[in-house]
Amino acid sequence: MKLVIVGRPNVGKSTLFNRIVGKRISIVHNMPGVTRDAVESVGEWRGRKFKMVDTGGLVESEEYITKEIKKRVQKLLEEADAILFVVDGKEGITSADQSVAKLLYPYKEKVFLVVNKMDTKVAQSNLYDFFTLGFEKVYPVSAQHGKGIVELLDDVFSHVAESKEVIPQEGIRLSFVGRPNVGKSSLVNAILRSDRVIVSPIAGTTRDAVEIFFEYEGESLILVDTAGIRRPSKVEYGIEFFSVGRSIKAIEMSDVVCLVVDLSEGVTHQDQKIGSLVERRYKGCVIVGNKFDLTNLKEKEAEAYIRQRLYFLDYAPVVLTVATERKGIERLLESALLVYRDYCKQHKxxxxxxxxxxxxxxxxxxxxxxxxxxxxxxxxxxxxxxxxxxxxxxxxxxxxxxxxxxxxxxxxxxxxxxxxxxxxxxxxxxxx
The missing domain is CATH 3.30.300.20 (K homology (KH) domain)
Structure with a gap:
């Protein structure tokens, strides 16, 4: 069973997501547009397991990232067993809410209209206005305080077939970490052979750590795309602060870390700092020299250069890639499995x-x-x-x-x- 949360920015989708799955997975911030890629987790309600998906805020805009968010949300709407359409009770109906409602009309039967922030008199007086959006199933809640969540989930599950239960997926956790814009998301998309995560030349496009299940050579993998890690002095408290925190947590939870460096810029001091985060946590590692096509180096020269700059990760295989052309992808996956086997070795x-x-x-x-x-x-x-x-x-x-x-x-x-x-x-x- 798959529950998909949708709505315009800053209505509390990520707060609701975290409340339902019982963990702080999606970044919550009062700035609109924090969530961009779809963030997934497995939750449980009254003994039934389900997949929960938090999506980026939907707005009418010609910006590249906004259009990419909408494209991914439309695909998720088709796959969803239930859609939680979140609106802001305190603010009342907006034109952006009406635009989202039009997008959802083809899926009307599985839409649950969630009127969030219902903990003020103003919000309560606005509640009945939301029925004009055209959805029968309307639920007043406060995601922050947990009010109304029980009634919402009980009704959601009563409308979805009992047989549709999700089994939590397990596998080798393979995280992609590095500075912003080195090609982490492009590598994940190249592995999946699809545009699963949003890629753009804008540094900082990925904010949450995005997990995707994938099978390779009979092995189950969980690919984790993370936000770029900049120097602490460059990171302001807010969205990026929490994004970097999620990236470091992803390293700690990994079995194998793919440390991605941009060879067109060379291995920087910040790359070394990120590498030391991996080394100090004793994590298996594959060093990925991406954008190899933008250098004049031969393969042996590039590998020797990377080894010299990241000498303290002497056990980590080095793989040269061109993510946009899928070059080096098979070798990357093979190397990750080699690392994992050694990572699990036991001796008498x-x-x-x-x-x-x-x-x-x-x-x-x-x-x-x-x-x-x-x-x-x-x-x-x-x-x-x-x-x-x-x-x-x-x-x-x-x-x-x-x-x-x-x-x-x-x-x-x-x-x-x-x-x-x-x-x-x-x-x-x-x-x-």
């Missing part, structure tokens, strides 16, 4: 300890305060990322250079080529 304790012995025989830890640093034993605690615990007499005595060497060698001996390894140092006193 005996194998881990043999690898540790080999590394120590090759190069022992430097002494600490004139005393020998010993390793008693090791084991793999978990995966995603592969996490190896070492019991040692001086955890604080491990120098960062040696630790990096040890992690690199451990990846080599454990045949984990494309994933970070998290090394946890513990003293014997912490042993249980």
């Amino acid at each position: 304790t005996s194998f881990i300890n043999r690898a540790v012995e080999k590394i120590i025989s090759e190069k022992a830890p430097p002494s600490y305060q004139g005393k020998e640093v010993k390793i008693y034993y090791a084991y793999q605690e978990t995966t995603k990322p592969p996490t190896v615990v070492l019991y040692t007499n001086y955890p604080e005595g491990w120098k960062s250079n040696y630790k990096r060497f040890f992690e690199r060698k451990l990846r080599e001996y454990l045949d984990i080529k494309y994933s970070p390894i998290k090394l946890v140092l513990r003293s014997r006193e912490e042993e249980r």
